[in-house]
Amino acid sequence: MQTPLPKFDSVFSVDCVIFGFEEGVLKILLIERNEPPFKDCYALPGLFVGHDEGIDYAAERTLYELTGLRDIYMEQLYTFGDLDRHPEGRVITVAYYALIRLSSKIEVRPHSNYAKTAFWHPVADLPQLAFDHTLIFQKSLEKIRRKISDQPIAFELLPEKFTLTQLQNVYEAILNRKLDKRNFRKKMLNYGILKELDEKQRGVSYRAATLYKFDRRKYAKVFQKELSFIKE
Amino acid sequence: MQTPLPKFDSVFSVDCVIFGFEEGVLKILLIERNEPPFKDCYALPGLFVGHDEGIDYAAERTLYELTGLRDIYMEQLYTFGDLDRHPEGRVITVAYYALIRLSSKIEVRPHSNYAKTAFWHPVADLPQLAFDHTLIFQKSLEKIRRKISDQPIAFELLPEKFTLTQLQNVYEAILNRKLDKRNFRKKMLNYGILKELDEKQRGVSYRAATLYKFDRRKYAKVFQKELSFIKE
């Protein structure tokens, strides 16, 4: 005996807050909608979830269709399911956030025609966004603010080799305040999760900084014990 | 011009991990299913989300129908949307967790007949659960472990007036390890979010402990600054 599933015409979607870091500025990827509702408005990139795909997969597809990138750091953020969040009916959306290393090679272009354009925009002065996307963005920023101090997600925004100042710039951009250079360096180096390279920055017109890599192996050791919050 | 929403036969549900604390033991509320699939198996309480209700509301309804309680501490946990998580089709579920004060007045009884029984079960030795509910439970436990040290959710599990030892017991049950009594008290009192009452425990056959209340007003002040994780 089987009880059939109830039949609802329900729709769910994924929306992605895709963070990038460029010229010392934290940005997210926005699209300009080409379809109603909110035609010509800015919005977070998103897709309807096919009934034959997992939601994580749908989020990865959103990212891939826009940037051509795969295997990006991406996490589920929150699910937004208020009745009135979509003007044309009931749409529940699962929001994700992703961190990507920007480089000149990455070209963003909408793959389908639901979006006219796609572009990076600084988080500091975002325009109005369609639906509840401003709220989704705010929640994603809070999330990475918390997370950045617990877990080494800052590295995901940088090239493989980076200087300590670049790393500090990522922290400052996300936390939105200045940090003390000496203390920052001391702390980062003490964690023991950076590997110093014997390579220096090139092409700068001042003293070249030492390059570092993130050492995933050491990280696993160091940060698993950090799970104890009340420490003792 | 309107683009109609795509029509999928999609189903979503909510599932709730409802924590309670009784006799020094952390428990969750389980039901015994009365319908296939997984008939006669244990599961987390859950409901299909009506197409005319918000998801938060659906979660509150789940809790209310089972316990008669409203206005309970409840937060969204995570959304589970793998293709194969439900044997009869595509069901995306939004998981919530709740913390409730147990008291003899609370009677749990299933309101609909999808469940035969409902009962509290210690988290330490849960039976096998239907669907991916074991995974959902594990994720909820991790979540409250992290959260308990950041935010005063422990109080939600205790009566309004409680002793420091009872509070410590909640921490120990959730974190699953012993804490030092003197350090625990020092730290809790230093936060300044407890109000000492001039009332003592009653009906115990040993020295009666002082009762405390959680002071929500002071909390708001103290913990908003804790949002800075890299402190300086």
Place this chain on the structure above:
DNA sequence: ACAAAAGTGTTAGTATTACACCCATGA
């Protein structure tokens, strides 16, 4: 008087903060 839990301080070690100058490099 005894059983049971309440209540209480100190010390050593570690982490955090605040703070300012010289160095190396390329233009």
Place this chain on the structure above:
DNA sequence: TCATGGGTGTAATACTAACACTTTTGT
């Protein structure tokens, strides 16, 4: 030689961790 960011140490303070005995109460 100058402009630019790289790189470095110390002292004061706050927090954390380890640790054991006396007090109160009811039976």
